[in-house]
Amino acid sequence: MDSNLSLTDIEDILGEQHVGTSYDTPLRGDAFNLTDEEKIKAISYHFREIMQTLGLDLTDDSLNGTPGRVAKMYVKEIFGGLNPANKPQVTLFDNKYRYSQMLVEKNITVYSNCEHHFVPIIGKAHIAYISSGKVIGLSKLNRIVQYYAQRPQVQERLTIQIANELKTVLQTEDVAVVIDAEHLCVASRGVKDIGSSTITAEYSGAFLEATKRDEFLQYIR
Numbered sequence: 001m002d003s004n005l006s007l008t009d010i011e012d013i014l015g016e017q018h019v020g021t022s023y024d025t026p027l028r029g030d031a032f033n034l035t036d037e038e039k040i041k042a043i044s045y046h047f048r049e050i051m052q053t054l055g056l057d058l059t060d061d062s063l064n065g066t067p068g069r070v071a072k073m074y075v076k077e078i079f080g081g082l083n084p085a086n087k088p089q090v091t092l093f094d095n096k097y098r099y100s101q102m103l104v105e106k107n108i109t110v111y112s113n114c115e116h117h118f119v120p121i122i123g124k125a126h127i128a129y130i131s132s133g134k135v136i137g138l139s140k141l142n143r144i145v146q147y148y149a150q151r152p153q154v155q156e157r158l159t160i161q162i163a164n165e166l167k168t169v170l171q172t173e174d175v176a177v178v179i180d181a182e183h184l185c186v187a188s189r190g191v192k193d194i195g196s197s198t199i200t201a202e203y204s205g206a207f208l209e210a211t212k213r214d215e216f217l218q219y220i221r
Contacts, residue, residue, distance in 0.1 A: 023160055025082065025151055032083065036075050043071035078113060081150030088143040090169045092134040102174075102212070104128040105141045106220045114185045115152035123181025123197065126220040129166060130174035130206055144169070155181055155200050163202040173205030176216050 034042070048067040051058060058064055080086050106126040114121055125145045148161045163177040178201045187194045206212045 023157060023164075025153075025157070025161075027082070036083075039075050040068070040071040043074055044068045047071060077150070078111075079151055081147045086147065086150075088140055088147055090136050090140050090144075092136055092169070092171075095131045095133055095135050099131060099135075102128045102130050102176075102216060102219075103135070104216065104219045105138060108142050108145045110145060110149050110158075110179060110181055112149040112151070112153045112155075112158060112181075114183055115154060117185040117189065118152065119184040119188060121149075121153065121155060121181050121183050123179060125162065126178045126180075127162065127166065128176040128207070128216045128219070129170050129172060132170065132172035132174070134171055136169065140169075141166075155179060155183070155198055159200040159202045163204065167204065174207060175202075175204050176207040176213065177202045178217075178220060 044067040047070050048058060051063065051067065056063055058067075104126070105128070106124070108125040108127065110121065110123045110125050112121040113119065127141055127145070144165050145162055148158055148165065159177050159179050162179075163175050166175045166177070167173055178199065180197055180199045182197045186192075186196060203213055207216060
């Protein structure tokens with residue numbers, strides 16, 4: 001990268017190219033020093049300042065409650081996956097049926113937010129695993145996807161985080177994750193291309209073999 005670029009130029013380039021900087025969501029060490037209510041209060045104050053800077057009349061009945069609503073939405077809903085207290089509790093069960101083929105859960109709704117512009121990423125996740133002797137309830141697969149989606153994200157990181165969590169909780173390396181999503185930072189601003197989507201994939205264990213990977217891809221087509 002050009003050494004003559006300013007920090008602002010570099011930040012813009014990273015944002016426009018949708019480049020992530022780590023596999024882990026970047027969090028400060030003091031990220032959880034404040035309670036949820038304290039965070040809501042602080043975000044509400046700052047969002048009110050943003051709205052005022054934009055010239056909006058916050059005495060209007062329709063706008064007056066917006067800062068508080070946005071703050072609560074950020075903390076309790078769309079960015080709730082930042083808080084490890086919200087991580088799904090997973091219970092493993094013995095694979096009593098001795099089912100040894102892949103289990104595929106497809107078309108899991110992904111609703112995340114781009115960390116570069118804080119606008120939605122909307123799509124579907126398709127996941128598969130081969131049991132190493134343990135299984136989990138199907139709804140937990142959806143909840144794992146939702147947990148990691150509910151934070152400012154880059155799609156590549158989201159894909160890897162879901163795959164790594166599945167490998168950990170299922171105690172197997174035989175995991176596959178594919179995400180197909182539309183980025184509103186591409187569709188609603190910038191290039192404004194409403195017809196494109198982004199596909200990312202992470203394969204490990206048995207899914208590194210072409211035949212097993214192709215079988216999975218055939219299922220989700």
